[in-house]
Amino acid sequence: MTDAAHALPLDETSRTALAAEGLDYALVDTDDAAAHERWLQAYHRGFHSEALNPEQVAEYRTSLAGPRLVWVRDATIAEPQHPVATVGAWRSTVSLGHAAEAEAWAISLVTVATTHRRRGIARALIEGELRSAHAAGLPLAALTVSEATIYGRWGFGPAAHAADYRVDTRALRFTAPLPPGRVHYVSVPSLRHLAPSLWERASARGAGEVPPRGIHWDRMLALSARTTTHAPKLRAARFDDAHGEPQGFVLYSIAENPDDFAASTLTVEYLCAATDDALIALWHFVLDHDLIATVVASLRPVDDPLPWLVSNPRAVRTTARSEHLWLRVLDVPAALEARRYAAADSVVLRVTDPLGFAEGTWMLTTTPDGTATVTADGAAASAAVVELGAAELGALLLGGSPASALRLAGRITESVPGSAARLDAMLLQPRAPHLSTWF
Numbered sequence: 001m002t003d004a005a006h007a008l009p010l011d012e013t014s015r016t017a018l019a020a021e022g023l024d025y026a027l028v029d030t031d032d033a034a035a036h037e038r039w040l041q042a043y044h045r046g047f048h049s050e051a052l053n054p055e056q057v058a059e060y061r062t063s064l065a066g067p068r069l070v071w072v073r074d075a076t077i078a079e080p081q082h083p084v085a086t087v088g089a090w091r092s093t094v095s096l097g098h099a100a101e102a103e104a105w106a107i108s109l110v111t112v113a114t115t116h117r118r119r120g121i122a123r124a125l126i127e128g129e130l131r132s133a134h135a136a137g138l139p140l141a142a143l144t145v146s147e148a149t150i151y152g153r154w155g156f157g158p159a160a161h162a163a164d165y166r167v168d169t170r171a172l173r174f175t176a177p178l179p180p181g182r183v184h185y186v187s188v189p190s191l192r193h194l195a196p197s198l199w200e201r202a203s204a205r206g207a208g209e210v211p212p213r214g215i216h217w218d219r220m221l222a223l224s225a226r227t228t229t230h231a232p233k234l235r236a237a238r239f240d241d242a243h244g245e246p247q248g249f250v251l252y253s254i255a256e257n258p259d260d261f262a263a264s265t266l267t268v269e270y271l272c273a274a275t276d277d278a279l280i281a282l283w284h285f286v287l288d289h290d291l292i293a294t295v296v297a298s299l300r301p302v303d304d305p306l307p308w309l310v311s312n313p314r315a316v317r318t319t320a321r322s323e324h325l326w327l328r329v330l331d332v333p334a335a336l337e338a339r340r341y342a343a344a345d346s347v348v349l350r351v352t353d354p355l356g357f358a359e360g361t362w363m364l365t366t367t368p369d370g371t372a373t374v375t376a377d378g379a380a381a382s383a384a385v386v387e388l389g390a391a392e393l394g395a396l397l398l399g400g401s402p403a404s405a406l407r408l409a410g411r412i413t414e415s416v417p418g419s420a421a422r423l424d425a426m427l428l429q430p431r432a433p434h435l436s437t438w439f
């Protein structure tokens with residue numbers, strides 16, 4: 001789903017703004033090994049990670065050859081060849097539910113050196129990425145974030161949430177009917193080929209997923225130079241349906257409890273289910289272990305049926321719930337028309353957007369078969385009407401953040417009473433939008 005993104009030209013507005021501060025903003029030539037390594041080391045320093053060793057550099061050079069890498073350099077510092085800021089981005093997609101998807105500019109790897117922070121460099125980088133993506137005709141930009149306080153100012157809103165669960169396996173019985181088919185232990189490397197295709201089928205079932213790039217699979221499967229020490233701990237099981245077709249897999253590790261050998265902890269590192277049967281069978285496998293007292297799983301859907309699969313829902317505690325996928329609408333008609341809707345209605349969206357991309361009055365009209373049309377400056381006497389900012393539009397797009405809650409919070413207003421509730425009825429998804437990985 002990703003492609004070489006180098007062709008997108010660098011944004012001239014940001015180049016000019018940074019040049020006025022004496023800073024050089026440029027694309028990184030990833031064929032230049034020394035330059036590429038300097039970018040990689042700066043990015044790792046920016047996230048407080050260890051310096052990369054040569055093997056890791058070689059691996060990153062391959063994995064980060066696809067994304068468009070940008071750096072900022074300062075000719076006045078002691079070692080001016082090293083960048084003071086980094087960003088990387090690539091063409092990707094976001095699943096929208098009902099097997100629909102939209103193209104998106106996935107932005108990542110954003111760092112600004114401690115010596116250069118709070119001078120507007122990140123602003124220039126992010127706005128530059130947004131202008132580049134908009135100029136290329138992409139309807140959305142997407143992010144996962146280190147802190148939830150940063151990206152709203154650039155029109156990103158939290159579009160999909162994720163939950164962490166902690167299960168007391170000794171306080172429950174598995175009560176859901178077990179589906180036909182079998183769970184098999186498989187070697188972890190055997191999933192390198194299978195996992196992306198199962199992921200693709202699983203992600204088409206709901207909204208919010210962004211395809212992991214190859215390096216993400218290598219890391220998840222402990223096949224990368226950065227994760228080899230984890231490899232001995234990582235185990236895998238695969239669910240095959242009654243016809244012997246693989247329909248899902250789980251990656252997990254077990255940490256022994258030094259005080260009680262019979263009360264170890266199993267960590268679900270990734271559970272991918274392309275069918276409901278796979279989900280049920282893999283949860284059963286995970287919860288059914290001897291010598292395990294606790295199962296933990298993170299980045300799961302907020303509406304994971306797990307508590308309903310067992311006799312004691314309180315034995316399944318949600319230990320965290322956070323926003324995870326952030327979306328920024330760059331083309332309102334293209335973004336809204338790409339998805340399906342749960343109710344036929346009309347709503348006028350009056351969007352304010354200081355960056356201009358989503359600004360305007362848009363009429364969204366949906367039909368009983370779930371399709372939508374969006375017209376600029378449209379109006380209808382019967383239409384619902386809401387006023388909102390670009391970040392709120394991003395939050396609402398997948399149906400993962402309720403318009404009613406945003407209205408209560410004063411984040412959107414309705415000029416026709418009941419408009420937020422009508423919008424919620426339109427945007428509703430059969431399952432909560434969910435992003436299962438970081439990017």
Ligand SMILES: CC(C)(COP(=O)(O)OP(=O)(O)OC[C@H]1O[C@@H](n2cnc3c(N)ncnc32)[C@H](O)[C@@H]1OP(=O)(O)O)[C@@H](O)C(=O)NCCC(=O)NCCS
Nearest residue numbers: 046110111112117118119120121122123145146149150153
């Ligand atoms: C987050 C980071 C990229 C910000 O870079 P920066 O160049 O200092 O940011 P800017 O000076 O352009 O700030 C732009 C705005 O964002 C705000 N901001 C920046 N970092 C922020 C943070 N961590 N939390 C809240 N607000 C932040 C600034 O106050 C400023 O606000 P304004 O719009 O009111 O003027 C930088 O601090 C960093 O590299 N952090 C560590 C790595 C990281 O977390 N990267 C983000 C990955 S998603």
